[in-house]
Amino acid sequence: DGGITQSPKYLFRKEGQNVTLSCEQNLNHDAMYWYRQDPGQGLRLIYYSQIVNDFQKGDIAEGYSVSREKKESFPLTVTSAQKNPTAFYLCASTSRGGYTFGSGTRLTVV
Amino acid sequence: QKEVEQNSGPLSVPEGAIASLNCTYSDRVSQSFFWYRQYSGKSPELIMSIYSNGDKEDGRFTAQLNKASQYVSLLIRDSQPSDSATYLCAPPRAGGTSYGKLTFGQGTILTVHP
Numbered sequence: 001d002g003g004i005t006q007s008p009k010y011l012f013r014k015e016g017q018n019v020t021l022s023c024e025q026n027l028n029h030d031a032m033y034w035y036r037q038d039p040g041q042g043l044r045l046i047y048y049s050q051i052v053n054d055f056q057k058g059d060i061a062e063g064y065s066v067s068r069e070k071k072e073s074f075p076l077t078v079t080s081a082q083k084n085p086t087a088f089y090l091c092a093s094t095s096r097g098g099y100t101f102g103s104g105t106r107l108t109v110v
Numbered sequence: 111q112k113e114v115e116q117n118s119g120p121l122s123v124p125e126g127a128i129a130s131l132n133c134t135y136s137d138r139v140s141q142s143f144f145w146y147r148q149y150s151g152k153s154p155e156l157i158m159s160i161y162s163n164g165d166k167e168d169g170r171f172t173a174q175l176n177k178a179s180q181y182v183s184l185l186i187r188d189s190q191p192s193d194s195a196t197y198l199c200a201p202p203r204a205g206g207t208s209y210g211k212l213t214f215g216q217g218t219i220l221t222v223h224p
Contacts (some may be wrong), residue, residue, distance in 0.1 A: 033212065042216035043154075043198065050210070058211065090153055094212075098144045099200055101153040 002027045006091050006102035012110045013078065013085060021076045021105045023091035030095055032074040036060060037088040049074055078107065085109055091096075113137075113213050114199045118221035127154030129166070129186040131218050140202030143175055143182045148196045148217070158184060189222040196220070 004025045014018045023032065031050045035043040045058030049068040063082025068074055074093075078085045086109050091102040117132040131145075142161050146154035160166045160173040160182065172185040182202075186193055195217050201212035 015143075035214070040219075042196075043214040045211065045213055048211060056211065059213065088151075094203075097142065098156050098159055099146075099154075099212075101155075104153045 004088075004091055004093055004102035006105050007087055008105060009103065011105055011107045013107060014034075014110060016080045018077055018079050019107070021078070021089055021091075021107070023074045023076065023102055024072055025091075025100070026072060027093055027095070027100060028071070029093035029100070030071070031093060032068070033064065033092045033094075033099075034058075034064070034076045035073070035090045035092065037090060043090065046076065053089045114201055114215040115195075116199050116215035116218050117223055120221060122221045122223060123189050123190060125222055125224050127189050129189045129193065129199055129222070131183075131184045131186075131197050131199075131220070132178060133182050134180055135199075135202050137202060140177075141145070142203040143173070144202075145171075145173060145182075145184045146187075146198040146199035146200055149159050149197060152193075154198055178187070186220075189220075190222060194221050 007022045033048045034046040037043055044060050046064050047066040048057050049055035052071050055066050065077045069074050089105045092099045114133050114135045123129045145158040147157045148154040158173040160175045163175050163177055170187045174183045191209045196217045198217045199215035
C-alpha cells in the first residue's frame with residue numbers, strides 16, 4: 001500500500017545536537033511538507049518542496065533545514081539553532097487531491 | 111498563499127447533539143476542500159472532501175460548501191464521545207498540480223460529553 005513513512009517514531013536530542021527526521025513516500029506525489037505541532041496547537045509549516053532539488057521556507061523555518069534530492073524523500077534536520085525543538089513533527093505529501101500524512105515523529109530535548 | 115481560518119474553539123457538545131465546525135478561506139479560485147480529524151497524539155486523517163457548492167453527506171458527517179462566501183463547514187450529527195478530537199480545515203486546492211505554501215487552520219478541539 002502507498003503511504004508516507006516517518007522515522008523514528010520517538011527521538012531524543014541532547015542540547016547542541018543536530019538530529020534528522022526521515023520522511024519517505026511511495027505515492028509519487030510531487031509536493032511534500034513538514035509541519036510542527038505543539039501540545040494543543042495547530043499545524044505550523046516549517047518547509048515545503050514542490051519539486052526535486054527545490055524547497056521553500058514556511059512560517060517557522062529558523063533552526064531547521066531540509067533537502068529534496070529524490071522525489072520520494074524529504075528529510076528534516078533540526079539544528080542546534082532551534083532552541084525549543086520539543087514537539088510533534090508531521091510530514092505530508094500531496095498531488096492532485098488531499099493530503100497524506102505520516103504517523104509523525106515526537107522529538108524531545110533531554 | 112492559501113490560508114484558512116477556523117471558528118474559535120474549543121467546542122463542547124452533549125452526546126447525541128449536532129456539532130458544527132466552520133472554516134473560511136481566502137483564495138477565490140479554490141476548487142477542492144478537505145476536513146481532517148486528529149486524535150490526540152496521532153496524525154490527521156481525512157474524513158471529508160467536497161468539490162461542489164452545496165452539501166455532501168457521509169454517514170453522520172455533512173460538509174457544506176459556499177464558494178461565493180468562501181465558507182466551508184462540517185456538521186457531525188448524533189455526536190459520540192469517539193468524535194472527540196481536533197478537526198482541521200485543510201488548505202483548499204485550486205485544481206491541477208498547484209501546490210505552494212499550504213497553511214492549515216488552527217484546528218477546533220471538539221469534546222463530546224456523555
